[in-house]
Amino acid sequence: MQMKKLYGGIEAGGTKFVCVIASGPSHIVDEIRFKTTTPDETLGRAIKFFQPFISSGQINTIGVGCFGPLDVTPESPTYGFIAATPKPGWSNTNVLGILRGALGIKIAFDTDVNVAGLGEYKWGVSQGYDPSLYLTIGTGIGGGYIKEGRPLVGLLSPEMGHLRIPHDRELDPFQGACPYHGDCFEGLAAGPAVEARLGQRGETLPDDHPFWDVEAGYIASALVNYVLSLAPQRIIIGGGVMQKSSMFPTVRTKVQELLNNYINHDVVLNKIDEYIVPPALGGRAGMLGAIALIMDSGK
């Protein structure tokens, strides 16, 4: 009997870490989840989880999808570092360096959204859709653009949550919550912006609250910009905000209204339910994407 090669994967999120040993979604050997606390403690737990699998020769590579802002330019002196972040203790943490130093094996490293997009492309809802866009709307907003099986990296890894979009201050006088850009997309539509505006977390707001229509308008504006610039064959949106029952239908309708038949393509005009979709891997996209990242590295 031939054994499938095993890989290590880390979904390094700002809220929780998931570490996994797997060869793919149908073969997960071990998995742990724990809260993200200090870098020392959190990375220490990850290292401790992987060490026995490395010592026994079961794995010799790990993929990591990490929260940011992250330096993912291999030529950069701070490659693998988390840059300035409001997450206490994590600013300027050399995540990749600490893991490599402790584990001594090959590690592939990318942003959480790039890695989740890769997971959906390899095993999820964007299989066969090239290029595809994975977007998450939660505490922050980020996007990963997967082209020919690889996340786009240019001058930097895209930071598409911070897009400048129309903001009707009569409809929504909120000034925006982004410390850099005020009322950019993330500043208007991410979780902290919802909470700052309404005094309660989005999760506790009823599904039929009128604000969700405003929120859907911001998401639709940003999606229109992604469609026009990046021309994805499929758009996957994850994150807490999209759990609201009316959000996908409203966003889809608004995207069609805003494009106003300009994009003369069947999938936009008639099959938008198949164009703007939720993730298939759900909460497992991150950890499976980390496996996909390391499986495909060096190809």
Place this chain on the structure above:
Amino acid sequence: MQMKKLYGGIEAGGTKFVCVIASGPSHIVDEIRFKTTTPDETLGRAIKFFQPFISSGQINTIGVGCFGPLDVTPESPTYGFIAATPKPGWSNTNVLGILRGALGIKIAFDTDVNVAGLGEYKWGVSQGYDPSLYLTIGTGIGGGYIKEGRPLVGLLSPEMGHLRIPHDRELDPFQGACPYHGDCFEGLAAGPAVEARLGQRGETLPDDHPFWDVEAGYIASALVNYVLSLAPQRIIIGGGVMQKSSMFPTVRTKVQELLNNYINHDVVLNKIDEYIVPPALGGRAGMLGAIALIMDSGK
């Protein structure tokens, strides 16, 4: 003496056509320019120009960069057609089919901006910059994104002129001139929008007219969105509007202000003059890009 292989190129613009026989910028054998009139007359002149070079065996392939909106999806039944356009007589013209039918040789076909971006990448100011973005701001606004030597095509060829951007109606009450989207980027900032707003063509407006500062703001907003989504290593901007003496410096400064140190990269923070640049090939980017397109096709 070895002769360099010759290629045909067509810059098929909405205002003028340029047809060229060349092996590259340093070896142009013949070239004609003429006004874009009806499809029959205009394509007929192009065909007549190329026929002797084909009969004599001097060329056996042609590259075409064409104005749009254009269908550049090879699988589409209207591949190579110009779609609905305000340009009289050109709606639903099968440009590629007419040229292929008359000339009987291999023809590579793409949008004018993709082809101009390719020309700049092969012989101009974006040589070695991957990915790069070529933007033109004139009668319309369009962009070509060149990644690994090829223009990005996904669900469609990008239509990034129609981006949704912030529009301060107190500062600029103009409602926008785009027939599809009103105050999208093109609807606010392309030539017809300038003329509709001020009652005179931008070319006749003094370089120090206060409107140019508003215009620069729209361009900067769009550039910020391209930087955040597409992460180009260099941005080239052509077209009439950028000829205004203060436009490049003002746009660069506004891009830095809007990004507000969020993009922690030397070229954005300290060398923006090298990041946002005019084309090197100027009026020759289109015709040379058409040569580059056919030279590299099939690679």
